[in-house]
Amino acid sequence: xVFTGNGKGKTTAAIGQAIxxxxxxxxxxxxxxxxxxxxxxxxxxxxxxxxxxSGQAIHFEKGGLGFVGILGDALPFxxxxxxxEDALGKxxxxxxxxxxDLVILDEVNVALDLHLLALQDVIAFLDAVPxxxxxxxxxxxxxxxxxxxxxxxxRCDELSHPYRSHISARSGIEY
Numbered sequence: 280x281v282f283t284g285n286g287k288g289k290t291t292a293a294i295g296q297a298i299x300x301x302x303x304x305x306x307x308x309x310x311x312x313x314x315x316x317x318x319x320x321x322x323x324x325x326x327x328x329x330x331x332x333s334g335q336a337i338h339f340e341k342g343g344l345g346f347v348g349i350l351g352d353a354l355p356f357x358x359x360x361x362x363x364e365d366a367l368g369k370x371x372x373x374x375x376x377x378x379x380d381l382v383i384l385d386e387v388n389v390a391l392d393l394h395l396l397a398l399q400d401v402i403a404f405l406d407a408v409p410x411x412x413x414x415x416x417x418x419x420x421x422x423x424x425x426x427x428x429x430x431x432x433x434r435c436d437e438l439s440h441p442y443r444s445h446i447s448a449r450s451g452i453e454y
Contacts, residue, residue: 280413283388283421286435287453293383293415294322297337298329300413305380307337308373310366312390312418315345320454338373342366343386347393363395367404374408381413388418388425398422 280296282289290311297307309326316323326339344362346352367387374382390396405428408414416425426432441449448454 280415281388281421281426281429281432282415282417282435283419283426283432284434284436285419286437287440288435289417289419290322290385292433292435293385293417294326296415297326297381297383300381301329301331301335301337304331304333304335306335306378307381307383308370308379309337309339309383309385310370310373311341311343311385312363312366312395313343313345313347313386314341315343316341317345318454321451338379340369342369343390347395359393360395363390364400366390367396367400371404371407374404374412374414377409379412381415382408383415384417386418387416388421390418391422391425392418392420398424401425402428 282292293309297309300307314320322339323341326337328336330336342362342365344354344359347356347359370382370384373379387396387401391398391401402424405414421432
């Protein structure tokens with residue numbers, strides 16, 4: 280599954296799918312690319328505490344170092360690249376472990392677009408995912424090769440956004 284586009288709702292859709300899967304007894308792994316623990320968001324503390332009736336929780340972690348090249352980012356590009364590669368590696372281990380039914384790579388499309396990840400590595404990841412494991416990619420700028428391989432692709436289009444009216448991001452809504 281791919282959730283892409285310039286509108287809001289991509290991560291939210293993936294989280295909704297995770298909750299649905301968990302409610303059906305599925306085991307869920309979610310890793311965020313780009314997004315960093317330095318920039319807390321509403322899902323950080325809540326997702327690990329959501330449990331299925333079986334007691335199974337969502338495995339959730341942030342694998343990024345923050346916004347790449349914007350909002351005062353001064354980290355070397357190679358550090359961002361290494362973090363993205365590490366996050367992809369963790370997702371690959373999770374997908375192949377037999378421990379998870381759904382693996383979510385949040386903002387992986389952006390990591391690919393920014394060249395933090397090589398296309399061939401992302402395709403190799405997809406090719407190695409066992410058939411029994413569902414995968415979700417989120418983020419703007421989904422690569423055409425990723426879209427081609429998707430069973431389901433949804434584009435979130437921006438029709439209006441508070442940012443266009445100079446309204447700052449709001450806690451609990453944008454993050």
